[in-house]
Amino acid sequence: NAGVTQTPKFRILKIGQSMTLQCAQDMNHNYMYWYRQDPGMGLKLIYYSVGAGITDKGEVPNGYNVSRSTTEDFPLRLELAAPSQTSVYFCASSYSREEQYFGPGTRLTVT
Amino acid sequence: DAKTTQPNSMESNEEEPVHLPCNHSTISGTDYIHWYRQLPSQGPEYVIHGLTSNVNNRMASLAIAEDRKSSTLILHRATLRDAAVYYCILRGDTSGTYKYIFGTGTRLKVLA
Numbered sequence: 197n198a199g200v201t202q203t204p205k206f207r208i209l210k211i212g213q214s215m216t217l218q219c220a221q222d223m224n225h226n227y228m229y230w231y232r233q234d235p236g237m238g239l240k241l242i243y244y245s246v247g248a249g250i251t252d253k254g255e256v257p258n259g260y261n262v263s264r265s266t267t268e269d270f271p272l273r274l275e276l277a278a279p280s281q282t283s284v285y286f287c288a289s290s291y292s293r294e295e296q297y298f299g300p301g302t303r304l305t306v307t
Numbered sequence: 308d309a310k311t312t313q314p315n316s317m318e319s320n321e322e323e324p325v326h327l328p329c330n331h332s333t334i335s336g337t338d339y340i341h342w343y344r345q346l347p348s349q350g351p352e353y354v355i356h357g358l359t360s361n362v363n364n365r366m367a368s369l370a371i372a373e374d375r376k377s378s379t380l381i382l383h384r385a386t387l388r389d390a391a392v393y394y395c396i397l398r399g400d401t402s403g404t405y406k407y408i409f410g411t412g413t414r415l416k417v418l419a
Binding site: 299 | 339341343348349350351352353356394398407408409410411412
């Protein structure tokens with residue numbers, strides 16, 4: 197199994213641009229999550245999903261959108277990128293509400 | 308929201324036990340205590356979790372205080388590969404929503 201994969205690994209955006217961060221998992225997990233991690237800080241939950249077609253906001257959802265059309269994929273959309281969205285983004289998945297498996301992260305810089 | 312407090316950093320000698328403390332004085336009855344660790348430039352990795360009783364797995368042990376206001380992650384024999392930031396996390400379920408609150412993390416340095 198590849199586990200949780202994220203693309204791209206790195207990206208530089210200009211202010212006001214949009215992009216989609218891709219996340220996929222091949223473990224047939226129902227639960228998927230998006231986090232952001234600012235330098236020297238812990239992770240903050242952006243959005244999560246408990247199954248295909250079901251998503252909900254986490255702690256810091258403003259400026260982001262998600263969709264979950266399949267069990268495997270959980271893309272994160274940034275509209276009108278701002279410097280405050282410069283961060284490392286981690287996607288995770290879990291079979292239950294317990295142990296989460298994290299992807300390698302996407303490092304995003306907005307200038 | 309219930310939060311956790313951890314020391315910023317700790318050091319340990321290789322092959323010695325390590326006790327990483329976490330305070331969570333405002334924990335609610337339904338909050339699970341999770342521990343994850345994060346190696347440099349990687350995503351977090353699950354270590355262990357528990358609710359009330361002490362827990363053991365192949366990676367570590369989790370000791371939970373009787374009043375649940377604190378817990379301790381125990382690495383029985385630290386290796387150089389255990390050098391990471393360790394996060395103590397409360398996973399609550401308030402009003403049907405999921406709340407994952409990461410602490411500040413403890414940076415563990417393992418000395419050869």
